[in-house]
Amino acid sequence: MAIIKAEKxxxxxxxxxxxxxxxxxxxxxxxxxxxxxxxxxxxxxxxxTVSGVFVWGFADATFVAENRRExxxxxxxxxxxxxxxxxxxxxxxxxxxxDQIWRINYGALLLVLWMxxxxxxxxxxxxxxxxxxxxxxxxxxxYLFSGGDKxxxxxxxxxxxxxxxxxxxxxxIAGLTKSLGLNAFIIQMLGQTNAPDKTQRxxxxxxxxxxxxxxxxxxxGWTVEGVSWTKWxxxxxxxxxxxxxxxxxxxxxxxxxxxxxxxxxxxxxLCVSFIEVFRSVPLITVLFMATTMFPLFMPEGFVLNKLxxxxxxxxxxxxxxxxxxxxxxxxxxxxxxxxGAHTIGLGYWKTMGLVIMPQALxxxxxxxxxxxxxxxxxxTLVSIIGLFDIxxxxxxxxxxxxxxGLHKEPLIFGAILFFILCFSMxxxxxxxxxxxxxxxxx
Amino acid sequence: xxxxxxxxxxARVRPKEEFNFFQDQRVRSAxxxxxTAGIFAWLIWYLVSNTAHNLEVRxxxxxxxxxxxxxxxxxxxxxxxxxxxxxxxxRIFVIxxxxxLLVSFFAIILSTILxxxxxxLRLSNNWLVSKVALAYVEIxxxxxxxxxxxxxxxxxxxxxxxxxxxxxxxxxxEMLLLNNRGLYMATPILGSLFWLTPIALALAIxxxxxxxxxAHKIQDTTGxxxxxxxxxxxxxxxxxxxxxxxxxxxxxWDMPVLDGFNFVGGTSVPPAFxxxxxxxxxxxxxxxxxxxxxxILSVNIxxxxxxxxxxxxxxxxMSMVVIPQAMPAIVPPMISNWMNTVKNSSLGIAIGYxxxxxxxxxxxLNQAGYAVEMVGMTMAFYMFVSLTISFFLNIYNKRVQLxxx
Numbered sequence: 001m002a003i004i005k006a007e008k009x010x011x012x013x014x015x016x017x018x019x020x021x022x023x024x025x026x027x028x029x030x031x032x033x034x035x036x037x038x039x040x041x042x043x044x045x046x047x048x049t050v051s052g053v054f055v056w057g058f059a060d061a062t063f064v065a066e067n068r069r070e071x072x073x074x075x076x077x078x079x080x081x082x083x084x085x086x087x088x089x090x091x092x093x094x095x096x097x098x099d100q101i102w103r104i105n106y107g108a109l110l111l112v113l114w115m116x117x118x119x120x121x122x123x124x125x126x127x128x129x130x131x132x133x134x135x136x137x138x139x140x141x142x143y144l145f146s147g148g149d150k151x152x153x154x155x156x157x158x159x160x161x162x163x164x165x166x167x168x169x170x171x172x173i174a175g176l177t178k179s180l181g182l183n184a185f186i187i188q189m190l191g192q193t194n195a196p197d198k199t200q201r202x203x204x205x206x207x208x209x210x211x212x213x214x215x216x217x218x219x220x221g222w223t224v225e226g227v228s229w230t231k232w233x234x235x236x237x238x239x240x241x242x243x244x245x246x247x248x249x250x251x252x253x254x255x256x257x258x259x260x261x262x263x264x265x266x267x268x269x270l271c272v273s274f275i276e277v278f279r280s281v282p283l284i285t286v287l288f289m290a291t292t293m294f295p296l297f298m299p300e301g302f303v304l305n306k307l308x309x310x311x312x313x314x315x316x317x318x319x320x321x322x323x324x325x326x327x328x329x330x331x332x333x334x335x336x337x338x339x340g341a342h343t344i345g346l347g348y349w350k351t352m353g354l355v356i357m358p359q360a361l362x363x364x365x366x367x368x369x370x371x372x373x374x375x376x377x378x379x380t381l382v383s384i385i386g387l388f389d390i391x392x393x394x395x396x397x398x399x400x401x402x403x404x405g406l407h408k409e410p411l412i413f414g415a416i417l418f419f420i421l422c423f424s425m426x427x428x429x430x431x432x433x434x435x436x437x438x439x440x441x442x
Numbered sequence: 443x444x445x446x447x448x449x450x451x452x453a454r455v456r457p458k459e460e461f462n463f464f465q466d467q468r469v470r471s472a473x474x475x476x477x478t479a480g481i482f483a484w485l486i487w488y489l490v491s492n493t494a495h496n497l498e499v500r501x502x503x504x505x506x507x508x509x510x511x512x513x514x515x516x517x518x519x520x521x522x523x524x525x526x527x528x529x530x531x532x533r534i535f536v537i538x539x540x541x542x543l544l545v546s547f548f549a550i551i552l553s554t555i556l557x558x559x560x561x562x563l564r565l566s567n568n569w570l571v572s573k574v575a576l577a578y579v580e581i582x583x584x585x586x587x588x589x590x591x592x593x594x595x596x597x598x599x600x601x602x603x604x605x606x607x608x609x610x611x612x613x614x615x616e617m618l619l620l621n622n623r624g625l626y627m628a629t630p631i632l633g634s635l636f637w638l639t640p641i642a643l644a645l646a647i648x649x650x651x652x653x654x655x656x657a658h659k660i661q662d663t664t665g666x667x668x669x670x671x672x673x674x675x676x677x678x679x680x681x682x683x684x685x686x687x688x689x690x691x692x693x694x695w696d697m698p699v700l701d702g703f704n705f706v707g708g709t710s711v712p713p714a715f716x717x718x719x720x721x722x723x724x725x726x727x728x729x730x731x732x733x734x735x736x737x738i739l740s741v742n743i744x745x746x747x748x749x750x751x752x753x754x755x756x757x758x759x760m761s762m763v764v765i766p767q768a769m770p771a772i773v774p775p776m777i778s779n780w781m782n783t784v785k786n787s788s789l790g791i792a793i794g795y796x797x798x799x800x801x802x803x804x805x806x807l808n809q810a811g812y813a814v815e816m817v818g819m820t821m822a823f824y825m826f827v828s829l830t831i832s833f834f835l836n837i838y839n840k841r842v843q844l845x846x847x
Contacts, residue, residue, distance in 0.1 A: 028569035035568050042570045266475035270482060280828030281821045282785040288803050289821070292813040296493045377586035384588075384792050391589060398596075407596040415585045415593070422584035 057081075057412075067402035083403040084413045091393050091413070094233015100147075103224060104236050107144045111137060114165060116172065123175030125182075129168055134247050136161040145240070148226030150219075159216040166211060229307045233388035235417070241307075241389070242379045245314040246372045252315060253322025258352065260327060271323075278320040283378050286313045287385050310382050318375055325371055329364035330356065362436060369429035373422045390414060493814065508812050509535070515805060517796040519712050534806050538798030539823055545715060545797065546784040549722035553783065554776065556723060557730025562760070564735045575731070582728040588789050590725055595717035595793040602713070605704060619698055619705065624712040626698035626705045633692020642685035643678070650674040714795035722783055729779050737772035738764055770842040777835045784827050798823060 016023065029039045060078025062071040063085065071080035084091070093101050114133050117123040140161035143154060150158065171182035178185055186207065187193055187200050195203075232240065259271030278286065290313035294304055304312075333356055341351040383392035394410040397403050463469055497504055509532040516526040521540045524533050563575040582590070602622040603609060612618035617628040650670075657668040686693075698708035741764050749763040750756065791800035798820055807816045 028567070031567065038568055039570050042568075042574055046570075046574060264471050264475050264478075266479050270478065277821075277825065280781075281824040282788040282799070284788045284791060284799055285803065285817070285821055285824065288799070288807075289817045292807065293493075293817055296496045296813065297489045298496075299492055300495065300499060373584075377584075380586045380588045381789070384789075391586075391592070395592070408593070411589055411593045411597060415589050418586055418589065419581065419584045423580060426584065 068404065068406055079409050079412075080403075080406060081409055081413075083397055083400075083406045084409050086403070087393070087397050087400070087410070090234060090397075091390060091410075092235045094237055094388055094393060095231045096233070096236065097227060097231065100225070100227060103144045103147070103227075107141045110141065110144075110165070114168060117168065117175070120172065120175065122179050123172050124180065125171060129171070132164040132168060136164040138244070138247070140165070144224065145232070146227055146229065147224040150223065155216065155219060158219050159212055162215040162219060163208065163211045166215070167208070229305060232307070234393045235390045237382075237387065238376070238379045238389045241311055241314055241382060242372070242376045244311055245318050245375050245379070246368075248315045249318035249322045249375075250368065252319030253324075253326050254357070256319060256323035257326035257330060260323065261330060275320045275323050278317055279324070283314075283317050284381055284384060286317045287381060289313065291385055306385075306387065310385070310387060314375070314379070314382075318371070321371055321374070322368075325364055325367045326360070328367065329360035332363055333360050365436065366429040366433040369425055369432065373425050373429075376422065377418065390417075497814075502811055502813070504812070504814070506815055508810050508815070511810075513806060513809065515809060517801060519715060519796050531802075531806055531810060535798070535802050535819060538796065538801035541795070541801070542784065542787050542790075542797040542799075545718050545722070545790065545795070546780075546787045549719050549726065549783050549787065550780045552719070552723035553726035553730055553779075556727035557776075557779075558734055560727060560731035561734025561738070564731060565738055579728045579731050582724055583732075587721065587725045587786055588792055591718055591721040591789050592792055594721045595714060598720075599713035599717045605700070608700075608705075616697060617695065622713060623704065624710050625716055626708050626710045628695040628697045628708050631694045631696055633690075633694070635689040636692040638689050639682050639686045643682040646678045646681040649677050649681075653677075712795070714790060714793045717793055718787065718790045718795050722786060725786075726779055726783050729782075730776055733775035733779065734768075734772055736775075737768040740771045741767045773838060773842075774835060777831060777838075781828055781831050784831075785824060788824075 013019075018027075030036045056077065057079050060075045061081055062074040062078060063081050065071045065074065065080065065082035068080060068083065071078075071082055089098070089101070093104055096104060111133070114137060115129075117129050118126055123129070136157070139154070139157035143150065143158055167182060174180050174182045174185035180188070183200075183204055186204065187195075190203065192200060192203060256271050256275055259267045260275060262268050262271070287310060290309040291306065294309050294312070298304060337355055337359065338351060341355040346354065379389060380391040382389050383395065386392075388396070391414060394414045395407075397410045398405055398407045510530050512528055513531050513534050514527055517524070517534070517537060519541060520537045521544065522533070522537060523529075524537060560575050560578055563571050564579065566572045566575070600622055602620060605621050605623060608619045608621040608626075610616055610618070611620050619626040653670055653674060657670045661667055696707050698705040698710065745767060746759050746764055749759040754762065787797055788799040790797045791804060794800070802816055803820045807813060810816075
């Protein structure tokens with residue numbers, strides 16, 4: 001006789017030892033005597049560090065004071081954040097005229113708005129959005145930041161930037177509301193969906209031209225006062241240098257990387273030596289080269305200001321690192337892609353532009369973010385050659401009479417600021433990496 | 443194999459290529475290369491002629507003759523003899539190079555040890571330990587090195603006690619003294635018979651190697667394990683120790699002694715050196731830790747499981763199975779980190795450490811004004827270091843690739 005249990009035995013829950021908090025603690029912190037000792041030691045170290053930092057930086061710290069003496073009167077053992085708070089505007093904007101700071105803020109806001117569609121999944125035409133940021137934003141931002149008289153070329157570019165921005169925003173709204181690209185949306189609105197392509201294109205071109213005309217007339221009406229680059233400084237200057245650096249070094253890096261993989265010997269040798277020379281020397285030597293040798297390179301009477309010299313140096317230096325990033329991205333593309341493109345009769349530039357680069361760039365995004373972090377950190381070097389970037393500003397607090405000798409707090413504030421910026425970006429690039437590799441087919 | 447292949451292959455007739463000058467690949471490639479070379483040559487000529495003209499207009503001297511002319515400034519830290527006014531610019535260049543190499547050398551050693559340690563801690567089973575290691579890595583990686591260097595200099599080593607209140611960090615023997623002028627170390631003075639002691643040490647080491655080999659051989663043939671640790675230690679400590687005592691302790695110390703307002707005697711390094719060393723070591727340890735972690739993770743988990751299943755202790759699994767296999771993945775990023783250490787030591791310029799950039803490219807250039815030559819020489823030095831290191835890295839990579847399965 002067999003006893004057969006008819007109903008299914010209920011699932012037993014996992015042993016408490018495995019799932020409960022105690023189980024976790026036992027497994028991860030107290031699995032052996034040695035581990036227990038290690039845990040206790042670490043806890044002690046963490047406690048010492050955290051409590052020390054807390055007492056110095058918060059509990060005993062002075063946040064409101066007029067000068068360093070008052071900080072000492074308040075407490076001798078705590079940090080004196082009052083000096084940093086006093087200088088906050090300088091740390092962020094340098095010596096930019098105080099009544100003009102809105103221009104920097106607006107410029108930053110413009111960039112954020114402009115780039116926002118890149119993160120919206122429903123918006124179409126992201127490549128164009130990215131391209132317009134790189135091509136047009138520098139002109140309008142450059143004018144916002146430096147001001148002065150607009151030449152004819154500058155007026156044209158500003159008008160184009162305004163049009164590009166407006167189209168971008170309209171495209172974002174069209175994408176968010178109807179999940180359509182802007183052109184499809186307009187055609188639909190005008191009821192021309194069935195019109196021949198040529199008519200559709202003419203309508204769109206006409207609208208763009210009208211918008212350009214309107215923008216041109218509008219921008220003639222306003223000017224902002226000139227602010228010399230010597231007044232630029234603080235985090236603003238750091239971001240300007242690294243932003244221009246990363247935006248310009250990407251195309252430079254792509255060209256150098258393609259040159260390095262080229263079959264044409266002369267081009268390859270030139271690119272390889274250029275890349276290797278700049279990669280083997282420290283950035284500070286390139287910066288010194290820029291400030292001492294660029295003036296000699298220029299024809300007589302042609303003077304580059306120091307900011308331009310520095311930016312050129314940063315671009316040259318960073319393009320070489322970017323070239324290596326791009327090369328790594330290109331190497332990740334399987335041979336079959338090149339061969340496939342070749343078979344359907346695409347030439348070199350079409351193969352690269354339509355088949356290889358779009359795939360490679362997608363994989364490179366995390367590394368590009370990584371090199372942007374590196375560049376952002378490296379930009380602090382410009383303080384050595386006398387620009388007042390964020391580190392230069394932080395270091396000059398200790399030379400300000402009321403705060404004389406206040407060294408540590410500004411540096412720690414700068415360190416925290418950089419940590420927040422760089423850490424969040426590196427987390428984001430890690431996230432991108434996971435997201436992009438999840439969609440990978442092979 | 444299909445039937446067709448067994449047939450005699452038809453003689454293929456190559457379609458006759460028509461030579462079209464504008465469409466031919468060779469012509470095009472030659473054209474583009476000549477074009478590039480032409481543009482490049484023109485650019486070089488343009489820059490050179492501008493430079494020559496500018497130098498002439500400004501009345502600046504050129505040529506490498508300045509290397510032998512005397513420099514009028516002094517440096518606070520030098521490894522070779524130099525007197526301002528007598529020593530040449532060439533000597534200044536050598537002093538700078540030596541200072542760069544000195545700080546890089548010690549920073550590389552310290553950061554490698556610390557980096558390995560933290561990288562292994564990062565993979566610890568202990569949750570807290572791995573999180574603390576992670577915090578270390580993330581904090582020091584995401585703060586610009588220059589801020590760290592300046593912080594260590596201004597916030598730590600400049601705030602040390604003044605000379606009168608020097609700290610003794612060698613437990614009361616006064617051999618290592620730290621104050622805000624730097625670190626003062628006692629220097630050993632070797633006696634006449636001291637050379638016997640290193641010889642004894644060398645003998646002891648070769649004895650230990652011999653012992654180990656023998657133990658290995660015995661284990662290979664009989665399977666018997668012989669403990670070699672204690673005898674080796676005894677040999678290494680006792681033999682040189684007895685020699686040292688028997689020759690009458692021929693070693694004395696040149697101690698740093700307070701004389702007036704400063705210490706004399708011994709060797710000293712300035713606070714800038716210490717700050718740069720500490721900052722470089724800590725920053726690069728974080729980078730190396732990540733390389734070590736990635737390398738260890740690249741080893742297939744089956745390797746350590748297999749090692750555990752044949753009964754090895756987890757520490758031995760790490761040292762005998764995992765790390766040796768992880769080395770090919772760890773070494774290349776680590777060496778490029780060493781290269782970065784040498785390059786980043788140039789940031790010593792921000793705190794006044796007299797390394798090659800600050801000494802030669804800044805001070806000497808401001809004094810003598812041979813911009814092109816001095817910038818070129820300094821860059822050539824860094825290129826030489828990089829090329830040397832990547833040369834050895836390539837040799838290593840080739841060797842590793844051979845044993846790879």
